[in-house]
Amino acid sequence: MKILILGIDGYIGWPLALRLIARGHEVSGADSFFTRERVREVNSDSITPIVSMEDRLQKLYQLWKKKIEFHKGDVSDPEFVYDLIKKIKPDAIVHLAEQRSAPYSMLGLKQATDTLTKNMIGTLNLVYAMKDIIPESHLLKLGTMGEYGTPNIDIPEGFFEIEYKDRKDFLPFPKFAGSWYHWSKVHDTNNLMFANKLWNLRITDVMQGVVYGTRTKEIEETDLYTRFDIDEVWGTALNRFCTQAVLDEPITPYGKGFQRRGFLSLEDSISCLTIGLEKPPEHGEYRVFNQFDEHYSVNELAEITSSTARDILNKRGKIEHVENPRIEKEEHYYNPEHSKLKALGYERKRALKEEIILMLKDIEKFKGKADNLRGVIKPKTVWKNSPGLDK
Numbered sequence: 001m002k003i004l005i006l007g008i009d010g011y012i013g014w015p016l017a018l019r020l021i022a023r024g025h026e027v028s029g030a031d032s033f034f035t036r037e038r039v040r041e042v043n044s045d046s047i048t049p050i051v052s053m054e055d056r057l058q059k060l061y062q063l064w065k066k067k068i069e070f071h072k073g074d075v076s077d078p079e080f081v082y083d084l085i086k087k088i089k090p091d092a093i094v095h096l097a098e099q100r101s102a103p104y105s106m107l108g109l110k111q112a113t114d115t116l117t118k119n120m121i122g123t124l125n126l127v128y129a130m131k132d133i134i135p136e137s138h139l140l141k142l143g144t145m146g147e148y149g150t151p152n153i154d155i156p157e158g159f160f161e162i163e164y165k166d167r168k169d170f171l172p173f174p175k176f177a178g179s180w181y182h183w184s185k186v187h188d189t190n191n192l193m194f195a196n197k198l199w200n201l202r203i204t205d206v207m208q209g210v211v212y213g214t215r216t217k218e219i220e221e222t223d224l225y226t227r228f229d230i231d232e233v234w235g236t237a238l239n240r241f242c243t244q245a246v247l248d249e250p251i252t253p254y255g256k257g258f259q260r261r262g263f264l265s266l267e268d269s270i271s272c273l274t275i276g277l278e279k280p281p282e283h284g285e286y287r288v289f290n291q292f293d294e295h296y297s298v299n300e301l302a303e304i305t306s307s308t309a310r311d312i313l314n315k316r317g318k319i320e321h322v323e324n325p326r327i328e329k330e331e332h333y334y335n336p337e338h339s340k341l342k343a344l345g346y347e348r349k350r351a352l353k354e355e356i357i358l359m360l361k362d363i364e365k366f367k368g369k370a371d372n373l374r375g376v377i378k379p380k381t382v383w384k385n386s387p388g389l390d391k
């Protein structure tokens, strides 16, 4: 299959490219290097060594004699998207190329506007280019489990049957996101459903849980790492906890720590996305996957990180709760369904504890870099103080 990965330079894009190439697909990719640049703006960096795209592709060719065609550009630029799609005419497009940090979107009005407009415009450019140039291709788009929020009822996979005043319908489940970033994904979802209704496009909308881990089997084979962020803006809770444990700093859950979310390993995320591509929806179908493996509370993550770091690295693993910078429920019901990927053949390969061991070992390997970034781990971005126009 000819597959175009938008956001190929990112945490998920790079290992997905390696997996798809290894499975014999023809892979091309695009990226604006937005994440590399914005992470530097908060004085941070990936602690795993990520070489330039040019060097990644050169090394890949030396190792596997396989080529990936790469184009630098921004998917919020319609000319770039139309030219790219006309040139490549892919059978499937994986759309990962969005601003993906909740704290970044809460830094202030500029970042909120940037996130909402760029993310939505990129997705709109794509669906228009698809209907004009490749109406039979498949769009696999990354949304997030965070679109649903934390309702006090079970969360279905996208749609649910509802009865109201004696009448029934099958409708999209209501969304209640917790940051401008998450709302940008909700707006994308609405636009994708409408594009599917208008033009019968084939679309998979992936509500992905939080992804953790530093390795996939192809990363292990090639030593071509993907990025791993540890700062309060770009690093997820588990990335920060593992880094704090390695640095022998206290592990810092936000607030009471009973916030519960869905998680899956990088290896499993890549397997799920591969299944989604190799088993595409029917012509005219819009489908939703809830893509996660298990749900954990922040406290459970902190505790398992702490005990693993004590056992394997002889660290202190101290846990110290800090004031929650976010506006979110700290104790809530959480029970999302996730059966569609399993029905298509997905089976978990890496469990949480096993992956935490690998993450701790990798962070220990790059401890010097993590050490230099100690100052960017603790929270500074406070949701309710998000500043407006700086006069």
Ligand SMILES: NC(=O)c1ccc[n+]([C@@H]2O[C@H](COP(=O)([O-])OP(=O)(O)OC[C@H]3O[C@@H](n4cnc5c(N)ncnc54)[C@H](O)[C@@H]3O)[C@@H](O)[C@H]2O)c1
Pocket (backbone or CB within 6 Å): 006, 007, 008, 009, 010, 011, 012, 013, 030, 031, 032, 033, 034, 035, 036, 073, 074, 075, 076, 095, 096, 097, 098, 099, 100, 118, 122, 142, 143, 144, 145, 208, 209, 210, 211, 212, 227, 236
């Ligand atoms: N990593 C997770 O835990 C997770 C969870 C849920 C959803 N997602 C979603 O999955 C996707 C990929 O996430 P990731 O963790 O790999 O993020 P990432 O930031 O590491 O990768 C995204 C890539 O897209 C590029 N990009 C961003 N905006 C672009 C634009 N307008 N034009 C061209 N390139 C652009 C970035 O430079 C980056 O290389 C994102 O849409 C994210 O919202 C990620």
